[in-house]
Amino acid sequence: MSQQPRIRTRTDASERPLSEAYDTALLDLDGVVYAGGGAIAHAVESLEAARSGGMHLAYVTNNASRTPRAVAEHLTSLGVPAEPGDVITSAQAVARLIAEQVPAGARVLVIGGEGLRGALRERGLEPVGSADDDPAAVVQGYGGPELPWGRFAEACYAVARGVPWFASNLDLTIPSARGIAPGNGAAVEVVRLVTGGEPQVAGKPLPPMHRETILRTGAVRPLVVGDRLDTDIEGAYVGGVDSLLVLTGVTDAAQLLAAPPRHRPTYVAADLRGLLAGQPGVVEAERGGVDGRGSFVCGGWTASVRDGEAALDGEGDPVDGLRALCAAVWTEAGEGAGGVDTGKSLARLGY
Template identity: 80%
Template sequence: MSERSRRRHAAADGARSRTDGSERPLSEAYDTALLDLDGVVYAGGAAIAHAVESLGRARGGGMHLAYVTNNASRTPESVAEHLTRLGVPAEPGEVITSAQAVARLISDQLPAGARVLAVGGEGLRVALRERGLEPVESLDEEPAAVVQGYDPGIGWTQLAEASYAVARGLPWFASNTDLTIPTARGTAPGNGALVEVVRIATGARPQVAGKPLPPMHRETILRTGAERPLVVGDRLDTDIEGAHAGGVDSLLVLTGVTDPARLLAARPEHRPTYVDADLRGLLTGQPEVGAAGEGYACGGWTASARDGALALDGEGEPMDGLRALCAVAWTAAGEDGGAGGLDAGKALARLGLA
């Protein structure tokens, strides 16, 4: 067994204590990138810096690109059109949404033609029809189930209708439960916040399909046929945890909701295989993180724990320093997370990442 394979097996058996290295560019080491969208490729309507050119080069080198999003509001066609306008040519079949995953979950439990009270956007309704289900808008239309998916136009009336249906005992489904979404103006409430409103009103809990849960991973593999996938995301609790649950490798990019401090405090299931500043990380190898005395070294940096804090010696690329810090923090924390109780402020400030 190679050293890299040994580390992978060790990470699967227990808590990951450091990021992996890769001598080959990630776009060559993996056949398919399973890319989150919000916070990775775009924020709001605009492309994130370096995303368009990085994805173009990865595709040009032979990597397959699939866009996997928990946002259930838009159809795959509209997402593909948006990506193409940004300069990332995409086909609808390359877009996998939590709406598709939840529609399959519902169709596995209801007969063909069943009516479903759909509280969400057009993407949710289209996905339901694709699975032979009929979306409706009112409890008066006698639905057999209720499903929630994100849509910015959802208001009190729709949430109340869902609450009435759930309180009556109808099976309740949710595309995803992300509490927040990144937008061009900042962080906004996500579908999970809307689901929470119905939960508070009814005391019930829905069946959930989206990342990080198995129905979304199943939908992604069924639609892409990926054999060596790499999950690429910005969220620890959806993208990275979903990769961990699916037994596949992951790349965290720091262009969305996860900042370096949160990464250092990540629980075992939230620790990515690789970390980079943005999608340019697909085009390069990843440096090894190795033991160095009582600490860990990566690139020109050596990280250690001193007097209850993380410390850095040396100089070099900030991401190398962050990878070394992760090794110290994750090793100290073990299965518990929380950066091992070590103060990271000064070390991150030295890297310009505070």
């Protein structure tokens, strides 16, 4: 694992299929494997092929509402065989974090679903439902769209009294079959606004989630696979491991191009078929011109930045064009983000 993440200015190349170059895929779920209740296109067959080739598949999710068993059963019903031990949730990460700071057997006020309660029981803690139950901690995790408003009031009462406050994750949104819905981060904001408190957070992109994942999977050369720059890709950056961004969930091409260094993935693919293929290199063409800037070539595409606007020439796989654009725009941005007009180039690629 890298000890000091570098400033990435282009995606990496891989001559070998990623499923062979890495021993374990640490896969996000929402927006990567499924959206709502249904599998995302190409996910099932791609994961089966990766597994058949010897890659270990682990499912790492910030969604704390369901138990690992429920998640595994859902995956299996979609045609992606999984066991509870293959699933790592932010509920498990936050339960470990709480258990390290409160007495054994302590009561914990839960604002969330069964996944969070089960993870607390696994650590020997007792979930309770009221601020009057003398909890040693308060924990919030995504509880689904039907979570009663009164649960937030219970959290506020306890946090206002000085009870330590924890959150499984801070994802503001979550993808669903109908679109983008509020996530746990939005619910945490309710308590934050009322109490002025600040929770300890376990989920991606923070270290407790990475620690939980490595402890439970034993991965030696992991590849983080996700759809979110601010959780999946930043989590890989913080953990010093490589990442693959798939464009099947929250992040679109424009957001990828505008990403700061912490949000720039090692690899990019349209969907999970990217696990089964190598990654083409991005080559910088000879520098020239009055500004000394070069162009970047990937596949049949050449990209550059001139006068604050991205330019793209060529033809071929649109993702190759996007990789070339990433190199041009990220090089221009350096340690910053944004500032380049990419609209025309992305329109040419169909993004």
